Amino acid sequence: MQCPRCNWQNPASNTQCFSCQAPLPVPAAPAQAAAAGKSKSRASKTAAAKAPAQSARAGQGNGLVFPSIWPRLGASAIDALVMAAGMIVLIFAAQLTYEGLTGDTPPFWVAFAAGLIGWFLPAFMDAWGNGSPGKRAVKLRVVNRKGQSPGLLRSFWRHTLKYTVNLLLPGLFHHLQQMIFGERAMHNALAGTHVVTRQADPRAVQAAVARAPSVTGAGKFLFAVFGILALVVVGIVIGVNATGDSKSDNPLHADIIRLDLVSDPVRRLAENHYRRTQKFPSSLDELGISAQSLHDSGFSKVEMNPVNGVLRFTIAGAPSTDGTPSLAGKHLVYVPELRAERKGGGVRRWECGSDDIPANDRTYSCRHDASAFAR
Secondary structure, three states, X not given: OEOOOOOOEOOOOOOEOOOOOOEOOOOOOHHHHHHHHHHHHHHHHHHHHHHHHHHHHHHHHOOOOOOOHHHHHHHHHHHHHHHHHHHHHHHHHHHHHHHHHHOOOOOHHHHHHHHHHHHOHHHHHHHXXXXXXXXXXXXXXXXXXXXXXXXXXXXXXXXXXXXHHHHHOOOHHHHHHHHHHHHHOHHHHHHOOEEEEOOOOHXXXXXXXXXXXXXXXXXXXXXXXXXXXXXXXXXXXXXXXXXXXXXXXXXXXXXXXXXHHHOHHHHHHHHHHHHHHOOOOOOHHHHOOOHHHHHHOOEEEEEEOOOOXXXXXXXXXXXXXXXXXXXXXXXXXXXXXXXXXXXOOOEEEEEEEEOOOOHHHOOHHHOEEOHHHOO
């Protein structure tokens, strides 16, 4: 036994140090040492048992981590309604804004871009906010593999998969994806996201997400096969429509476009006249246009209504007698749309139409029916 004072090694039977005569500590009995070891073991087991119990109680107090299918379906239904309302409002606002700034009919890409923003509204909220309206209503949220909010691209990919494949292939496809991806659903599995309850403890969420099974190789293979088949079917449909019988371009459309451009200076003069005098002209003389210059432009006559400002152009030429498509003798009608006085007044734009040219022979810009203004 080593002396605690001088470090001299003494026999185990000594009670005093041989070197410095200091008393040596008495060794503990074997039974006492065993009892002390057992008490320490029981204490460690009790602490280890308490830790999972406390964790379980914390998890129960914060609700289940993964919700059932019904709250998720309710959140999806609410998000679909919000998405549809957002698309309608944004498309309508974009079209009005474009018409107000340019005075022209908005092209297709304006409505498409606005509708696309409305389509991705829930995805924006899942990525940057506290969750989409549906998930906030039922107290859910979307997280990634680390238990954090998903990024914008991941949220877009998840949203696209959810509202395209699931809605286009309902019923049997829902059971098929449950067999492959389980309750997690295909869009979450492929996007690397999870839907969890908002009340769940963040540590419990991270542990549950880490234990969640990933997509197997067979699942990815089946999804790739179904994706390729879907692309093939879409390609066949597009090819059939593209190569099928379709109407050839109407030769009168080019004439409508040319005459619409030619009539633009007359409309501008009418606008300036109204801006100066606050009334519409009643004759070509007030606009400074001669009958010869009008005929050279492709029109034989212009009738102007001084009350409502409607311009009715008669297209020059003799009507066809052999059945050949012709616009000669027919009319283009322009109805002015006035701007509100608080916005400066004047003519906002002209609505192009006709009272005797069939709708199929007119372009989209001259789609309005002007039968009420025929003379």
